Amino acid sequence: MNVTGLVLAAGASVRLGEAKQLLPYRGRTLLDATLDLARSCGFGQLLVTLGGAADRVRDRVDLTGCEVVENAAFSTGCGSSISTAVRAVDPGADALVLLLGDQPGVRADDVRRLAATDDTPLAVCRYTDGLGHPFRFGRAVFADLADLHGDKAVWKLLHSGRHPVTELSVDGPVPIDVDTRADYERLLTGETR
Template sequence: MAEVRVPALVLAAGGGSRLGGRPKALLSYRGRPLLEHALAAARAGGCAGTVAVLGAAAEQVRARVETGDCRLVDNPDWRTGLGSSLRAGLDALPPDATAVLVLLVDTPGVTAEAVRRLLAAHTARTDLAACAWAGRRAHPVLIGAAHFPELHTTATHDTGARTLLATHPVTLVDCTDTGDPTDLDTPTDLTHWGIP
């Protein structure tokens, strides 16, 4: 069996329009930017490298975030929605990737343990998997390389991987006990996470 190589793809391009134009990658949570939390979860969870897609405030992100050996990719079309960032990230993956683990920068409660569980699902020959929190599918998701061409075609505007996941069987991996899937979209969400 071929070696399994699953890099993480962190989508971190959003401008935080519903948060008063505060780019999510730079929001400080527990003393460091959200992007650092996502990269740390990917690394500690066992991903084979990381790619992060930047958009809003990309120069400031590069200057202020410790990204280590993460490959940073600029998405000049980030304002068109999540889909363009997903496509830009897919194009930047190493050619030997057997799957990709997609993480959103605005889910600081996603832990390394959730990442490990998704990677374990892939090694069990599952090529589409998603974390389930109390029975509800959420992020992160794992997408096998065989689906990359279809994902590249269907990831438009803000749909991301939704179309792909809606038309193929997806293995749900219970992560209820590993953290909190709540994302950061509104000022109320900032309060949930204790972000000023």
């Protein structure tokens, strides 16, 4: 199966007040950690969206093996990054796995299991405390992805009832998604979930 990975890293980090992609994390940047994870998953293609702080990200983050998709409309929400990036997906891709650039605690084994979830239009991780990223979209959902807009767009699609959803059981709580200074501090103290 040919699966494309997509790392969302175009946000302006409004709640945090600085470019979270560039926050120091384990000797590198937060985005480096997520891209290292994504590169280890064996995707046929790896896309990363950039928008806010794009020039600084290009200067400081190792983008080796990634195709950068610029999202000029990044301030309108993550839906614009997904709708922009889906147009760059390899025409031979069977599915797209969506990862957040600020969620380094996701485990590669869980991503690979999710990517291998075939015969389902939409799959999401079911952690012990609820649903969370990453998501997997089969080719049948790509047209819907191209029309996404606003924030929380994938969640709205997930709950729309337009596509059957498979939940992949994952051990532990939803990994930390760095949106605030408190989230980042929890991550730095060793919490990843």
